[in-house]
Amino acid sequence: MASKILCIIDGATDEKFRISKVLKPMLKGYFKTTPWGFETESNTCIINLLGIEDVPKNSRAWFEAKGSGINLSDNDLVMRTSMVNVEDGVISSLSNRSDEINIPGYYSLGSYKGIMVLKDRAGELNDIISYPVHMHMGERLPENLGISQPLKGDDVYLIPWSPSVKPKITELNINGYAVTGIPLVKGIASAIGMKHSERKDFTGDTDTNLSAKIDMTMEMADKVDFVLLHINGTDEAGHRTSEKEKTEFRDKVIKMVNDKLMSSEHQVVVTSDHGT
Template identity: 20%
Template sequence: MSNALLVVMDGLGDRGKVTPLAKAATPNLDKLAPDCSMGLMFTLGSGKLPGSDTAHLSIFGYDPDQYYKGRGPFEALGAGVDLKQGDVSFRANLCTIDDKMVILDRRAGRADYGMDKIYATLDNMKIEDVTIRAIHTVEHRGAIVFCGPGLTANVGNTDPHEVNEPVSQAKATAADGEKIARIMNAFTQKAFELLQDHPANKERVAKGLKPANMAVLRGAGLFEQVPGIDRRFGIKAICVAGGALYKGVAKFVGMDVVNVPGATGTGSTDLGSKAKMVTDAADKYDLVFCHIKGTDSAGHDGNFEAKQKMIERVDAEFFSKVIGKFDTIVITGDHSTPVDAKRHTADPAPILFWNAHCRPDGRNKFTELNCAGGSMGQLTGTQLMHMILDYIGKEHMFGE
């Protein structure tokens, strides 16, 4: 069986003449580079600014314009929630606010301490005829699910995406969104009351950490079943990841998902453990997908050195163990998160494509600049899956 490894280093792409990828010492990737085809990937198409959810849908071969219904269900699926028809799910952030509900830190310092207890306080809250599930995933992140009659996803966010801004009022985006907007705003008020003097927050402050005293919501979505990746493309695929979102998107499209010991969905993830899971799956699956988050987190923090060092860790602790185990290897990012911007941008992600029979570009290093002149040119996320399928002998001919 011919197999493929798809590695997504989240937010890998950067800007400038010398990027973290270009500066990183990557001896294992350097050995691979001369025999690779390289290019640039506009995950959603040129000029479109990708979210992590839509980017991964596209990379898996599912056009977001057709299949994307909001981020929330992916977070909930990845957190292990058994979603039912009519449930509305959200991505949640525990953040730090002042007494006027102005956000001081959108991620409460990213410190994990006590977050599970804080989410547990919000779990099984009841507002009107709606039961609210709250599940901690990693760091400040979590999934919130509203379960009850008459709910829709036609509502805005309570997360303003900016510091020094108040928690947003949820507003309906259609007439049938009035109920869920009302429930969301009541949830915000209850969270404010429950979390200000929460014992876990007192412990956090005593340790010099920021309090996680508000939960803001974004990405409302209704769960809908879609044709699985095995049915659409005729392949068996598995996801190796730590972050709930990425596991959730993989579950959504019908991949098997494993729990990886030590996979935190952060820069401290156990890359050796991921490498073992990946190599163990090599002879059992057509496609092994591995997600690595730390590059994106460093980009959001504006930390060039941390992003560079994360890339170096991935090369030393992960690629050193998986190269040689697959017939096809694809390495890319889901989008760019440049350290100067501290956010996702519409810049393309660099992409490297190795197979013993590919057309090698002869480049000595995997960098954004080398990818810009690569033989793969520019492609979209949905095109990538078909290229992988072709190399593993699973792509169907269009025509006769």
């Protein structure tokens, strides 16, 4: 049967990396990925691309926590965290040491990522001003940020951002499946009534098993009405400010998409959510 496939290549709307430059000639158009009044980031853009009009604000970390299997109560306040290296007061790079942190309420998501759960503090949401550190690489770390330095003796900082509370979101009335490796998309998929993949080799980075993701997408497209294929490696390479890595991975993705998805009988839309 012919199904609909939405392939989102995360973090590839930048002028240098636009996927339209390397896709097969086909009907092209533009999506407004960020609704009016929202900041441009993956959570908002992906939900919007799925056609959900009531995009919930202050929800990203909640979805990531749920997609990681973390138990939450309705009144919890949840924050994403990023670990960074700081040299001479400047944020120099991301630190892949999140597994070393031992703080109550902290859950490592691997690499530089983590989740902080503040029990029964959802009412404090509006009191928090956060600092999405990936948007400030190479800048000086603000002195009044109120962050912790959990690994004593090292210039490694744990920075919380994206304060979130339990969101309200409309379920999609569709038999759908998400092929993804990241907790954010898993959490979104579950919240809108879609099942999702659970494979360790779907890493959410440039070392993901890309061929297996494409194959699973094709397999599920024969079983369900809609498949969301989310590919995150371009975004992670962008966060590492590695232009070469991002370009090479993007081209690898596009080749597989062109060779397998675009030649199938299914209705395929290939797009990106934002730039990184």
